Amino acid sequence: MRDVDWNLLNSFLAVANMGSLSKAAAQLGSTQPTIGRHIEQLETHLNIRLFDRTQKGYKITELGMQLAEQAKSMKQFADNISLIAAGKSQQVAGTVRITASEMVAVNHLPQAIRHIRNLHPEINFEIVANNRTDNLLEREADIAIRMYQPNQDDLICRKVNDLAMGIYVSQNYPRFDELMALTPTDITKFLSHDFIGYDRDTMIIDGFKQLGIKSNGKDIGKHHFNIRSDSQEVNWHSLKAGLGIGFQVVSLCQTHADLHPVFTNYDLGTMPIWVTAHREVKTSRRIRLVYDQLCDYFSKI
Structure with missing residues (x-):
């Protein structure tokens, strides 16, 4: 048997890890037809079936799993060689x-x-x-x-670094004046305002629990946030647009004159x-x- 082309093995590993041709192609920066041809060529070369084709994608066979273990070791060696070679490069360009x-x-x-x-x-x-x-x-x-x-x-x-976190609101927020007039003890009125938070990430919700802040005696939940996204950038622009109260890095907010801290008595800790x-x-x-x-x-x- 001739030596196996590493490109075929690399495509095989990507499909084994990702479960589909399209995802493997995206990972390798290739195309779905190319990855498909590589799998067919490798199966023909080895005369074994590596994947069962199903409606949900490519399901690796028992023989395929055995080959994947060996191919992973080969990839690790190849990655180590690249790392060592890159490490010895002294060129700045x-x-x-x-x-x-x-x-x-x-x-x-x-x-x-x-x-x-x-x-x-x-x-x-x-x-x-x-x-x-x-x-x-x-x-x-x-x-x-x-x-x-x-x-x-x-x-x-x-x-x-450790970046201090804070609670901020934009001057564009419709209830800005009302919010800024609150005192640190007006927690019920504070919680009646609009908030910006994460969708699936529970970091802010966990923060409320650690601070002991509740709404009507109940823990703050996901649906207390009027605007929800797991995108940090979406939440940042939502804050600047005045969609609600947000939780952000203090040093970043301080560079925007339209953003103001609120309820500074709460220590939100730092972000490393x-x-x-x-x-x-x-x-x-x-x-x-x-x-x-x-x-x-x-x-x-």
């Missing part, structure tokens, strides 16, 4: 791929990158704005900026900022330079 949450990518990364490019215009950047955990070990990104400590092995993580990179990539001069610059920038916001 090139591209750095950064992943960050929507809010950080929109409100902070452009300023940080502008400063870096003023010093090193030969460095290009790719920005991935999402709130999921990108796998640095598989080079989905070179550097990650997160509001929590990553728990993957072989990562360099530096906590660079972690800058993370793979330890092998950290030895790359280009990525080490960007990593250090990002740590410096986010330590001062």
